[in-house]
Amino acid sequence: MKKNSRRQFIKSAAIAAIAPSVLTVDQPKQILHQVFFWLKNPExxxxxxxxxxxxxTLKAIPQIKKLIIGTPAATEKRPVIDNSYDICLLEYLSSVEDEKAYQVHPIHKAFVEQCSHLWKKVQIYDVEVME
Structure with a gap:
């Protein structure tokens, strides 16, 4: 009985040791899609x-896990802060593939078609979440 118990322990320990690496190998990394808009007529x-x-309207796109819309915060002005934009959009997507699907989704295309005349500049920062 000791032999079986020891073998079972070693087997369990080996599985526990490799499980984290096996579970994370193929996990897609979350994408944060940040879009900053400067309006043609900010007034x-x-x-x-x-x-x-x-x-x-973009909230209806299924690839978007969370959507946040905001404006520049009234934080202390410092040289490293750019608050020259008018509106910011932050979207949480599950993967690069979801971001690609979002870009060609009919709702996103309609948004660009219907609203692009409103902005003079758009700046996008896509972030791949590390942890």
Whole structure:
């Protein structure tokens, strides 16, 4: 009985030791898709509301796990802070493949078609989450 117990222990320990590496090998990395918009007419509340309405339609895209819309925070001004944009969009996606699918989704294409006349500049930062 000792022999079987010891073999079972060694087998269990070996499986436990390699399990974390096996589980993480093929795990896709989450993508944070950050989009900063500079409006053509930043003083126009109608243009701002039209862009916000368009951005909210993106919530219906199934690849988006979480969507956050915001404006520059009233934090202390420092040389490293860029708060020159008007509206920011932050999306959480499960993988690069989901980001690719999002880009060609009909709702995203419609948003760009209907709202691109509102902005003078768009800057995108895609982040692959490490941990």
């Amino acid at each position: 126009s509340e109608a243009d701002k509301q039209a862009l916000l309405k368009g951005l909210r």
